[in-house]
Amino acid sequence: MKLTWGAEEEAFRAELLAFLDAEVPEEIKGGRDWIGDESPEIPKWASEFQAKLFDHGWMVPSYPPELGGRNATPLQTLIFLEELASRGVSRSVHFGGYAIVGPSLLEFGNEQQKGMAPSAIRGDTVWCVGMSEPDAGSDLASLQTRAVPDGDSFIVTGQKVWTSYAMVAEKCFCYVRTDTSVAKHKGISVLIIDMDSPGLEVRPLRHLTGAIEFAEVFLNEVVVPKENLVGELNSGWRITMGSLAHERGALWVESVSSAQRALEGLVEIARRQGLEQDGVVRRKLAELYEEVHSLRALGYKGFASFAQGSSAPEHSFMKLATSELRQRIYGFGMELQGPYAAVVDPEFVEEGGRWQQSWQISLAGTIGGGTSEIQRNVVATRVLGLPRG
Amino acid sequence: MDFTLNEDQVLLRETARAMFGNECPPELVRDAFYDVTSTGPEAASSFFDRHLRDWAALGDAAVVDLCLFMEEAGRVLAPGPAWVNTSLFLPLLRAIEHPSADLVAAGEVTGTVAVCGRDGYWVLNNDPMRSFVPHANEVDVVAILSAGNQVSCVAVAELDLQEVATLDRSRPVFQFAVPAGLDSTEIGAEQLAVVLNRGTVALAAELIGVGRWLMDTTLEYVRERVQFDRPVGSFQGLQWKLVDAALLLERADAAVYYAAMCLDAGAPEQDRAVHVAKAAAGTAARRWARDGLQSLGGIGFTWEHDLHLRLRRAQASEQLLGSASWHHDRLAELIFAPD
Ligand SMILES: Cc1cc2nc3c(=O)[nH]c(=O)nc-3n(C[C@H](O)[C@H](O)[C@H](O)COP(=O)(O)OP(=O)(O)OC[C@H]3O[C@@H](n4cnc5c(N)ncnc54)[C@H](O)[C@@H]3O)c2cc1C
Numbered sequence: 011m012k013l014t015w016g017a018e019e020e021a022f023r024a025e026l027l028a029f030l031d032a033e034v035p036e037e038i039k040g041g042r043d044w045i046g047d048e049s050p051e052i053p054k055w056a057s058e059f060q061a062k063l064f065d066h067g068w069m070v071p072s073y074p075p076e077l078g079g080r081n082a083t084p085l086q087t088l089i090f091l092e093e094l095a096s097r098g099v100s101r102s103v104h105f106g107g108y109a110i111v112g113p114s115l116l117e118f119g120n121e122q123q124k125g126m127a128p129s130a131i132r133g134d135t136v137w138c139v140g141m142s143e144p145d146a147g148s149d150l151a152s153l154q155t156r157a158v159p160d161g162d163s164f165i166v167t168g169q170k171v172w173t174s175y176a177m178v179a180e181k182c183f184c185y186v187r188t189d190t191s192v193a194k195h196k197g198i199s200v201l202i203i204d205m206d207s208p209g210l211e212v213r214p215l216r217h218l219t220g221a222i223e224f225a226e227v228f229l230n231e232v233v234v235p236k237e238n239l240v241g242e243l244n245s246g247w248r249i250t251m252g253s254l255a256h257e258r259g260a261l262w263v264e265s266v267s268s269a270q271r272a273l274e275g276l277v278e279i280a281r282r283q284g285l286e287q288d289g290v291v292r293r294k295l296a297e298l299y300e301e302v303h304s305l306r307a308l309g310y311k312g313f314a315s316f317a318q319g320s321s322a323p324e325h326s327f328m329k330l331a332t333s334e335l336r337q338r339i340y341g342f343g344m345e346l347q348g349p350y351a352a353v354v355d356p357e358f359v360e361e362g363g364r365w366q367q368s369w370q371i372s373l374a375g376t377i378g379g380g381t382s383e384i385q386r387n388v389v390a391t392r393v394l395g396l397p398r399g
Numbered sequence: 400m401d402f403t404l405n406e407d408q409v410l411l412r413e414t415a416r417a418m419f420g421n422e423c424p425p426e427l428v429r430d431a432f433y434d435v436t437s438t439g440p441e442a443a444s445s446f447f448d449r450h451l452r453d454w455a456a457l458g459d460a461a462v463v464d465l466c467l468f469m470e471e472a473g474r475v476l477a478p479g480p481a482w483v484n485t486s487l488f489l490p491l492l493r494a495i496e497h498p499s500a501d502l503v504a505a506g507e508v509t510g511t512v513a514v515c516g517r518d519g520y521w522v523l524n525n526d527p528m529r530s531f532v533p534h535a536n537e538v539d540v541v542a543i544l545s546a547g548n549q550v551s552c553v554a555v556a557e558l559d560l561q562e563v564a565t566l567d568r569s570r571p572v573f574q575f576a577v578p579a580g581l582d583s584t585e586i587g588a589e590q591l592a593v594v595l596n597r598g599t600v601a602l603a604a605e606l607i608g609v610g611r612w613l614m615d616t617t618l619e620y621v622r623e624r625v626q627f628d629r630p631v632g633s634f635q636g637l638q639w640k641l642v643d644a645a646l647l648l649e650r651a652d653a654a655v656y657y658a659a660m661c662l663d664a665g666a667p668e669q670d671r672a673v674h675v676a677k678a679a680a681g682t683a684a685r686r687w688a689r690d691g692l693q694s695l696g697g698i699g700f701t702w703e704h705d706l707h708l709r710l711r712r713a714q715a716s717e718q719l720l721g722s723a724s725w726h727h728d729r730l731a732e733l734i735f736a737p738d
Contacts, residue, residue, distance in 0.1 A: 011408070011463045011656060013400045013664045277734060286735050296727035299734060300654075300675045307400070307653035314402035324653070327646045390638035394618055394645055397633040 015085065022086050026093055029068060034099055035059050050177045050214060050222045052136065056103045060133035063101055069131055070108060077112075078131045084317050088260040095267030104175045107137040111183045114200075118241035118249050123202070138179035138205075140170040140227060141250070148384050150185070151194045151247065155229060157186040157201060159236070164188075164201060166232045172378075176212045176225035179205050189244050198246035202238040209233070219370045259316030262309040262325060265332035269302050272339040272372075275365065279346050282360070294342060301335050323393045330385040333375035340369035400660060402653070404467075411464055415454075415471040422450050423475045425705055428569060447479025447537065452506030454481065458489030459504055462597055462659040466604035473608025476708055478569055480534035483511045486601035487594065491542050494590040495550055499540070510540035510552070512598075517574070521595070521720050523548065528576055531719070535560050535573040543577055548591055551581035567715035569708065596662055596673045599720045603655045603680035606716055609709050610648045610680070613687035616706065617641065617694050624696075637694060644683075644690045651679035674730040678723040684713035 035055040063069040064078035071090045073079030082090065094101065102108055112131040115123050129135040146153040155168025166186055176182070182203045189197030203210065209232040214225045241249055277295065285291045305328065312324030343365055344351040354363030376382040390396045404412070427446055457465050465486060472481060484503070488510035492500040502508040511534050516526025525546045535541055535555060543551045560573045586594075618641070621632030631637060658676035661669040688710040692699040699706045717723065 011400075011402055011404060011660050011663075013660050013666055015401065281735075292731035292735070293724065293727050295734060296674075296678075296730040299671075299730055300678050300727070301650070303657075303671070303675050304650035304654035304679050307657035308650045310400045311402040311653040311656070318403065324649055327649060330642075331646055331650070386639045386642045387635070389642045389645070390635075394638075394641060395622065396618070396638050396641070397622060397630045399633045399635050399638070 015089070019085060019089055022082070023089050023093065026068065026090060029066060030093065030097065030099065033059065033062055034097065038099055050175075052103055052133075052175075052178055057133055060102045060108075064128075064132040069101060070112075073131075077116075077128055078108075084259055084313075088263065088313055091260045091263040092267075095264045098268070098271060100264075102133055104133070104136055104178075106139045106174060106183070107131065107133060107135070110139055111137040114183065114249055115240065118200075118245075120237075122237070123240060126202075135181060136175060136179045138173050138176045138182050138227075140173050140176075140182045140184035140203075142172045143169060144171055148381055150250065151198065153185055153187060153198065155184070155186045156190075157188050157199065157234070159188075160233075162236050164234045164236065164239075166201065166203065166229045166234055168229050170227040170229070172215070172224050173227050174224045176205070176227050177214050177222070181205060182227065183240075185246055185250070188246075192244070195247045197244055199243055200240040200246045200249050201234050202240060203229075203232065203234050207232045207234070218373070219367060259313050259322060259325070260309075262305075262312070262328035262332065265328065265336075266302065266306045266309055269305070269332050269336050269339060272336055272343075272368070273298055273302050276339055276343045276346070279343050279365070283346050283348065285346060291346065298335070298339055298342070301331075305331055305335065326385075326389050326393050329379065330382055330389065333372075334382060336372045336375055340365070340372045344369055400657065402656060408464060408467060412467045412471065415468050416474075418450060419471050419475040419477060422446065423477050425475075428476045428478055428708060429705070446477070447481065451477070451479055451481045452509075455485050455489065455506040455509070456504040458485035459493065462600055462662040463656060465597070465601050466655060466659045469601045469604040470608040470611070473605035473712075474612045476569055476609070476612075476712060480509060480511060480537045482601060482605060483533045483598070484509045484538060487512045487598035488538075488540075488542060490594045490597050491544075491550065491586070492552075494594055495584045495586050497552065497584075499552075508540060509538040510542055511535050511538045513541050513543045513575075513577075519718065520725075523591075526577075528574055530563060530572070530574040532573045532575070533570055533719070535575070536562070536571060541575075543581070544586075544591075545577070545583070548586050548588060549583040550586050551583040553578065553581065565715050567711040569712065570715060592670070593662070595720070596658075596669060599673050599677050600655060600658045600662060602716060602720055603651075603658070603676045606680040606684040606713065607648070607652045607655055609712050609716075610651070610684040610687045613684070613691040613706065613709050613713075614645060614648055617687070617691040621694050631694075640690055641694065644686050647679070647686055648683040651676070651683035654679045671730060671733055674726040674733075677721060678726040678730075681713070681717040682723050684709070685717060688713045 037055050060069065067075050067078065067080035069078030071079045071082035072087050074081055107130040112127045115127045115130065126135070130137055141150055143153050143155060155166065155170065157164040157166045168186070170184070182205055184201050184203045186199055186201055187197050188199040205212070209230040211228045212225050214222045217223055276298070280286055280291055280295065308324050309328060312322035315324070316322040350359050353359045354366050356362030391398055423446060454468060457468050469482060469486070489500065489503045491512060492503055499508055503510060511532055513529035513532040514521050514523065515529065515531045516524040517528050517530045519531050523544055523546050529543060532541060539555060541553050541555055541558060543553060557578065558575045560575050563572050563574050565572055621637060622630055624631045655676045658669070658672035661672040692706055692710065695706060698704055
């Protein structure tokens with residue numbers, strides 16, 4: 011056990027830092043969250059930054075250069091994510107393409123589909139991921155959007171919901187039911203659907219924050235060529251499990267760093283409000299500090315098992331723990347602001363209600379990507395080995 | 400930071416686990432509890448003599464190694480003064496270059512440290528009494544620390560020890576009057592901090608071991624125990640409680656070894672890391688004692704079940720070298736300190 015990495019890793023870090031110093035766009039410098047707004051368009055600076063990362067091998071470093079990487083080792087990937095996270099820089103404003111669709115096409119797609127991966131990762135093609143439906147959220151396997159074979163095509167009818175970026179996406183990585191006669195996990199397939207197909211309609215949904223980021227997608231007898239099937243027919247459930255395997259050991263870094271930045275903001279608020287000497291505030295802050303820093307250590311501990319090729323049960327806790335921790339940090343910051351906690355008017359509160367905005371966003375963290383309740387069920391059965399309920 | 404154990408560390412952990420597994424059965428630990436009138440349980444002290452003197456030199460080793468050992472000791476609740484002797488007494492003697500340090504490392508002389516006055520806080524003071532002195536009845540020498548960073552080593556035979564009975568019979572603590580006219584040596588403030596940090600992290604590692612036993616025992620029980628025709632471990636209300644407690648223990652475990660690495664590297668964040676480690680480990684062990692007891696139901700509330708031994712250790716050790724609240728308050732001072 012030791013605190014520091016070797017010289018080779020530090021050289022890698024130095025090269026990365028030089029790149030980031032030169033290339034990180036103004037809009038996200040200094041760890042500002044880019045939160046989206048009324049316009050659903052992907053901003054130009056964001057697409058340009060993503061393309062630049064790709065061209066310099068800094069998009070998914072563990073991939074080869076033709077996929078936007080530089081064949082980085084797991085440890086180098088960890089360092090890469092550490093540095094992005096500590097600066098609050100994200101690679102893309104639409105993570106579905108590089109983090110879910112690209113890797114899944116590479117793992118499960120045919121030759122022609124694999125060829126679509128580079129543009130998904132570079133962000134040239136914007137993708138959305140159609141999993142959730144009105145009656146299939148946590149219980150994804152009960153999805154009902156039907157795809158019925160018809161000659162060389164499937165005819166797809168159904169509805170998706172909460173589909174992030176659907177209004178700007180060119181393509182959808184869409185989970186559909188292709189067999190109703192078998193157990194629900196066994197009749198699911200993945201189709202690539204062009205978003206401009208006749209019969210497909212997108213109705214944007216506003217977030218609770220007011221931003222337009224996700225949408226409802228209605229599919230009414232949409233014709234999808236059979237060659238757009240990803241992987242085998244009825245093998246879609248396996249694909250839900252696959253995403254950036256190379257980065258799995260380090261995905262926690264971003265969430266811990268964002269909790270740490272939030273905590274630093276909280277200390278600032280306490281100072282600003284003249285609460286530095288308040289015993290209750292001090293103790294509460296110290297407890298949150300304990301949580302942030304012990305979770306960071308836990309992430310690194312899990313990484314050590316991951317890098318040695320074993321499973322890292324530690325990481326099963328990270329999404330659950332960091333999303334709930336962020337909510338508590340932002341919630342406490344609201345409390346500390348007293349009567350101004352509810353004010354978002356830039357004339358009256360620091361940073362124009364940015365804290366209030368981040369607090370709202372933190373509320374999505376325990377829902378999207380698997381709710382906290384589902385995470386607890388998964389940890390209970392898979393990590394603690396408790397019997398299923 | 401790299402949590403990978405090297406080969407020697409893996410071996411150390413396995414050797415310690417095997418030794419405790421073979422040589423320290425629950426009956427041995429229970430003897431110390433049942434014999435509430437004795438101040439030096441025979442079986443327990445002979446366990447230390449036979450098996451733990453050999454490990455005393457760990458007090459000179461890397462803190463990570465010391466923690467690996469302490470975690471195993473905590474899991475079985477090993478009787479005897481190993482913690483205070485290796486993690487506090489030996490490092491203290493090294494820090495003041497005491498001539499007996501080598502004898503302590505060789506397991507030939509043992510000792511404890513006396514820090515608290517009667518208020519029980521681990522802060523140097525001028526109280527005429529020292530209290531909460533662990534295992535004083537089982538060692539040869541007591542190192543008395545006093546205000547002004549003074550250290551005096553006194554043979555136990557020269558002290559009039561009075562036991563302060565606590566919840567935790569397996570770690571007796573004592574009070575005594577500081578003899579007049581002792582010779583003393585000054586220890587540097589930084590060196591003293593290093594010694595106390597070392598003892599604190601080692602105690603936190605022991606608490607992780609206590610928590611591990613509680614967690615393993617609880618999970619095993621709820622998988623087997625059937626009510627309403629189902630294992631009780633399949634009820635979501637119980638599952639979620641145990642998931643949250645498991646998260647607490649896992650992050651505390653990582654925090655302890657992170658603090659150990661910081662001490663070994665002399666890293667600037669070592670004080671913060673130690674506060675985090677002790678606060679998290681104490682909280683996790685107490686949480687598992689409580690939620691473990693709740694999950695075991697009535698059987699957990701019996702004297703026969705070994706759970707209460709851990710409940711007692713967790714509760715008593717929480718107060719040694721600072722409770723979670725105490726460490727949080729120190730942490731807050733560092734968080735708000737001007738850079
Ligand atoms: C910001 C955001 C972006 C999103 N982006 C996408 C996207 O791009 N593509 C996409 O497909 N989806 C997306 N989602 C949807 C997301 O995956 C679902 O919201 C999530 O899986 C929960 O499903 P649900 O909303 O239907 O809630 P439900 O599953 O109906 O759950 C309702 C409540 O019941 C609880 N519950 C359900 N089952 C259990 C159980 N077994 N035990 C205990 N409690 C249970 C849940 O935890 C929750 O509290 C997004 C969501 C958000 C918030």
